[in-house]
Amino acid sequence: MAVAMADEIITLDHVVREFRRKGGETAHEGVVRAVDDVSLSVRAGDIYGIIGYSGAGKSTLVRLINALERPTSGQVRVMGTDITGLSETKLRTIRQKIGMIFQQFNLFSTKTVAQNIAYPLQLDHWRKDYQERRVRELLEFVGLEDHASKYPSQLSGGQKQRVGIARALATNPKILLADEATSALDPETTEEVLALLKRVNERLGVTIVLITHQMAVVQRIANRVAVMSAGRVVERGPVYDVFAAPRRDVTRRFIATALAGVPDEARVEALHREWSGRIVTVLVRQRPVASGPDRPAVPVSGQDVSELLARYDMRSDLLFGGIDTVGGAAVGAMTYELDMGRPGADAFLEALREHSDVVDFGTAAAPVAYDDAVARVRDTGARDGVTDDALDDASNDATNDQVGEDA
Amino acid sequence: MREFVWYGDAHGAGVVEAVGERDWQVLRPLLIDSVAQTLEMVCATLLIGGFLGLILGVVLYGTRPGNLFGNAVVYRVLDTVVNIIRPIPFIIFLAAMQPVTISVVGTSIGTAAAVFPMVVMCTVATSRLVEQNLVPVDSGVIEAARSMGASKFTIIRTVLIPEALGPLILAYAFMFIAVLDMSAMAGYIGGGGLGNFAIAYGYQKFDPVVTWTAVIIMIVLVQCVQAVANAFAKRMINRQH
Numbered sequence: 001m002a003v004a005m006a007d008e009i010i011t012l013d014h015v016v017r018e019f020r021r022k023g024g025e026t027a028h029e030g031v032v033r034a035v036d037d038v039s040l041s042v043r044a045g046d047i048y049g050i051i052g053y054s055g056a057g058k059s060t061l062v063r064l065i066n067a068l069e070r071p072t073s074g075q076v077r078v079m080g081t082d083i084t085g086l087s088e089t090k091l092r093t094i095r096q097k098i099g100m101i102f103q104q105f106n107l108f109s110t111k112t113v114a115q116n117i118a119y120p121l122q123l124d125h126w127r128k129d130y131q132e133r134r135v136r137e138l139l140e141f142v143g144l145e146d147h148a149s150k151y152p153s154q155l156s157g158g159q160k161q162r163v164g165i166a167r168a169l170a171t172n173p174k175i176l177l178a179d180e181a182t183s184a185l186d187p188e189t190t191e192e193v194l195a196l197l198k199r200v201n202e203r204l205g206v207t208i209v210l211i212t213h214q215m216a217v218v219q220r221i222a223n224r225v226a227v228m229s230a231g232r233v234v235e236r237g238p239v240y241d242v243f244a245a246p247r248r249d250v251t252r253r254f255i256a257t258a259l260a261g262v263p264d265e266a267r268v269e270a271l272h273r274e275w276s277g278r279i280v281t282v283l284v285r286q287r288p289v290a291s292g293p294d295r296p297a298v299p300v301s302g303q304d305v306s307e308l309l310a311r312y313d314m315r316s317d318l319l320f321g322g323i324d325t326v327g328g329a330a331v332g333a334m335t336y337e338l339d340m341g342r343p344g345a346d347a348f349l350e351a352l353r354e355h356s357d358v359v360d361f362g363t364a365a366a367p368v369a370y371d372d373a374v375a376r377v378r379d380t381g382a383r384d385g386v387t388d389d390a391l392d393d394a395s396n397d398a399t400n401d402q403v404g405e406d407a
Numbered sequence: 408m409r410e411f412v413w414y415g416d417a418h419g420a421g422v423v424e425a426v427g428e429r430d431w432q433v434l435r436p437l438l439i440d441s442v443a444q445t446l447e448m449v450c451a452t453l454l455i456g457g458f459l460g461l462i463l464g465v466v467l468y469g470t471r472p473g474n475l476f477g478n479a480v481v482y483r484v485l486d487t488v489v490n491i492i493r494p495i496p497f498i499i500f501l502a503a504m505q506p507v508t509i510s511v512v513g514t515s516i517g518t519a520a521a522v523f524p525m526v527v528m529c530t531v532a533t534s535r536l537v538e539q540n541l542v543p544v545d546s547g548v549i550e551a552a553r554s555m556g557a558s559k560f561t562i563i564r565t566v567l568i569p570e571a572l573g574p575l576i577l578a579y580a581f582m583f584i585a586v587l588d589m590s591a592m593a594g595y596i597g598g599g600g601l602g603n604f605a606i607a608y609g610y611q612k613f614d615p616v617v618t619w620t621a622v623i624i625m626i627v628l629v630q631c632v633q634a635v636a637n638a639f640a641k642r643m644i645n646r647q648h
Contacts, residue, residue, distance in 0.1 A: 066554055088558070095556035106551035109647040110569045119565070120555040151646045167555075177554075 008077075009175060009207050010042040010065055015074030017060050034060040036231035037074070042224075044174070047201050047208045049222030049239070051215060051254055057231040058211045062177050065209060066098045067091050079174060096124055099168030099206075103180035105160040107152040113163050114139070114148040120170045138166040142196060158189035165196060169204070176200060178210045182217055190214075194221050215258035219243065219326050227251045237294055240327030244285040245298040260322030261333040262359055265370040271319055272364040277337040278345075281359040282352065283377070284323050286330040301356040302334065308351050312344035429614055441604035442624060448522055448590045448600055449583065456526040456586070457579060460533020463489075465563055467534055468541040475549070475559045492531045497589045500524055501596060518600070521593035529586055536578040544570045573643030580636030584629055601625055 017035040034057040042048045052058045063069040064076050067083050075084050083094055107116050114135050121131045139145050142162040152160055161181060168176055178197065182190040198221050200206050210222060218225050218239060226236035229250045235242060243259070246252045255261060262281050263271065271279050284302035291297035309316055316336045323332030338345065340363070352358055359377045362368035463485070469475045470482040495503070504524040505515045512523050544567055552566045568575070591602025601621045609618030 068550060068553060092556035092558070095554060098554070100551070100554040102547055102551065104545075104547050106545070106547035108548055108551075108566060108570065109545075110572060110643060119552075122565075123555055123557050123561065153646065153648055171555075 007044045008041045009044040009046075009079055010209065011075075011077040012038055012040050012061075012064065013075040013077070014039050015061075015064060015071045015076060017057075017064060017069055018072045033057075033231050035064065035071075038228075038231075038233050039074075040226055040233055040236065042207060042209060044207050045201070045205060046224055047197070047210060047222045049210045049212060049218035049225040050228060051212055051218055051225060052228030053213060053250075056228040058228045059179055061228065062179055062209060062211045065175070065177055066095050066100060096120065096171045097173050098175045098177060099165075099171075099173040100177040100179065101161065101164040101168050101181045103183045105152070105157075105164045105184075107160055107163055107167070109152055112149050112151055113144060113155070116152070116163055117167045117170055120167060124171055134170060138170060141169075142166045156189070157185050158192050161185065161189075161193050162196060165193075165200065169200065169206070172204075174207060176206050176208045178208060178212075180211055180213070183212065183214065190217070191220075197221060215254040219258050219324070223327065227254065235294065237292060238327060240287060240329055240331065241289045241292075241295060243326040243331045244287070244329075245289045245295055247295055259324050259326075259332055260320070262374065263320050263335055267320065268361050268367075268370055271335070271337075272361070272367055275317070275319065275337040276364045277317075278340045278363050279319070279335060279337055279361040280349070280352075281321075281333050281335040281361070283357040283359075284330055284332045284334060285357075299355075304355055305334070305352065308348055312342070312348035312351070314342055314345065314348050315339040429617065434608060434617065437608065438604060438620065438624075441599055441601045441621070444518055444599035445587070445590050445601045445628075448518060448525065448593060448598070449586050451522050452525040452529050452586045452589070453579070453583060456529025457533055457582060459526070459530040460582075461537055463530060463534035464537025464541065465567070467538040468567075469559075469563070471542075475562065489531050489535055492528070493535060497524075497528060498592045498595065500528055501592060516597040518593060518598040520596055521590070521598035525586060525589045525593075528589060529582060532585060533578070533582050536582065537575065540571045540574040540578055541567060543574075570647075573640045573647065576636050576640040576643065580633050580640075583632045583636075587625060587629065 015035055015038050016033065019032045019034055021030040021032050036057070038061060050058045050061060060069050064071055065078060067076070067086065071084060075082060077083070078094060079097060081094060083091065086094070108119065111119065117135045117138050118131050121134060126134070135148070136145075139148055142165055144159060144162055144166070147155065147159065147163075152163065155163065164181075165176075176197075181197070182193050185193060194217060197208060197210070201208050201221075208221075210217065212218060222239050224237065225239050225242050226233045227242070227248065227250060228234070229248070235246065235248045235251050242251060243255055246255055252261075256264075262283070268279065282302045282305055285298065285300050286303065288300050289295065289298040308314075316338050319335045319337055321332060321334035323330050323334070325331075338349075340346075342348075349358070349360075357377045359373050360368055361370070361373050466476075467482065467485055467489070470478040470485070472479045472482065492500075501521070501524050504527065508520050508523045509515045512520050514520050548566055548570060549562055552562045557565070590598075590600050591605075593600050594603025594606055601624060605618045605621035609615065609621060
């Protein structure tokens with residue numbers, strides 16, 4: 001059911017984009033599917049993060065939205081218009097409503113900052129005095145009033161990207177496509193640019209599609225996220241849901257870069273070497289995750305650890321962990337060493353498991369194989385409150401139409 | 408009046424050296440005419456051939472597979488034509504083009520007849536230089552302009568050429584020298600210019616002073632053009648880095 005809802009500003013419907021590999025003459029052998037049957041929709045006002053490793057197809061995907069790339073098959077609708085078959089000429093008006101910023105900024109090196117920002121206005125045949133006024137407005141918005149007559153080479157990376165954003169916003173677009181916009185910036189400047197993007201979204205109501213390989217970027221400003229792998233969208237949903245209940249290994253790996261969660265195998269071994277007691281990791285989810293076609297419902301976790309530790313008079317050491325706020329709720333994991341010699345220890349573990357996902361790595365003397373330990377909790381976490389059918393459905397998520405999920 | 412002193416044997420082998428005063432009264436107007444003819448030929452060639460070369464260069468760049476007008480067939484044909492014409496020594500090209508020159512200019516003798524093959528060679532050589540200087544333009548800025556809805560011709564005019572302007576200025580300075588070089592051969596088909604002057608009144612009259620006068624004027628011309636081009640190009644390139 002591809003019925004577009006009123007507030008859907010971008011809809012991709014079973015979109016495929018193939019490239020012919022160099023030297024490939026035959027129809028199929030030399031063909032690479034950069035985007036493989038992707039359906040997703042972005043609602044007006046979203047900051048939609050698309051995350052994936054390089055080569056996952058996300059850069060191609062974002063270019064389908066302003067038709068810099070044309071789909072091999074499938075349909076792309078933007079602001080109510082099917083742009084799939086539009087000619088370059090007809091695309092011009094659409095493109096003026098879609099700003100784009102780039103990893104390498106792509107500023108015109110022989111034009112000043114003001115000329116860069118005025119460029120899209122010239123394309124749109126604005127009157128000279130209107131252009132000047134708009135450029136001043138934009139320079140003020142991005143905080144570069146004093147740099148109008150400088151050339152891009154005289155600016156820092158963060159300043160360049162702010163010029164890029166100003167230029168992309170010049171013609172008052174409804175959508176801003178950000179292609180790895182912060183990947184070439186240092187962490188501090190990244191924060192600055194992300195704050196600016198957030199302001200663009202909130203104050204100007206611009207829908208942002210953000211391509212990145214940095215999970216921290218998604219965590220920081222996106223409200224929805226899609227995870228891409230090998231040309232397919234393998235997981236998606238509200239950012240909190242994806243962080244709190246990731247369904248795919250690729251997603252977990254990305255989350256691990258933003259959030260210290262379950263310790264990896266090497267870390268667990270190191271912990272076992274140093275600590276003789278029982279090592280358990282408690283997942284922290286402050287809010288339950290609602291069910292959707294992509295994911296089953298997942299309850300809260302790790303909310304009563306302190307209380308239970310006190311109630312059962314347990315001794316514990318906090319060894320490893322990290323908790324952060326994602327989409328307004330805490331997510332993370334904490335790893336404890338428990339003294340199982342205490343009289344209430346077994347009862348404590350049982351009570352803990354009742355309301356939390358617990359990964360039990362065993363003791364140094366009797367360790368639990370890492371994969372077994374982790375697999376066990378994933379099963380528990382995922383199965384709570386859902387049927388196996390829902391799980392199977394969820395595994396087909398790449399082709400699910402998100403319209404259903406949003407409805 | 409000039410005297411010639413014969414050093415050599417009775418059979419004619421040997422060296423003739425000019426001595427005495429050369430007549431600048433006669434030579435000066437000839438020299439001035441020659442400079443004017445050279446500038447005329449070079450400017451006409453650079454204006455026409457430089458412009459056509461710019462267009463052909465943009466077409467070469469644009470039709471490269473993966474570029475704005477990506478078209479492997481057109482690119483390969485043009486590329487081959489350019490590769491065939493460019494290495495022909497100009498003096499041979501001048502002779503080989505004679506029938507074409509007659510049908511286009513109406514004559515194969517004189518300054519105008521020299522300009523036509525010069526324009527052809529200049530177009531071909533310029534196109535390659537233009538192409539080579541457009542290739543390094545960051546494809547990202549072209550994509551950025553496309554994303555703003557700029558048409559392909561607008562992108563060429565407002566992004567591609569401005570972004571490559573510094574190196575292009577240097578390329579045209581290089582072409583000025585190449586065209587000056589070509590113009591020296593116009594004398595062979597009855598054209599004028601400094602080259603002809605140096606050969607006719609210097610070399611053939613055994614007067615190295617006259618030859619070197621022409622050479623020095625050419626050196627000064629080249630230095631001036633190169634200095635101006637360098638100054639402009641430096642300003643452009645400094646902005647970019």
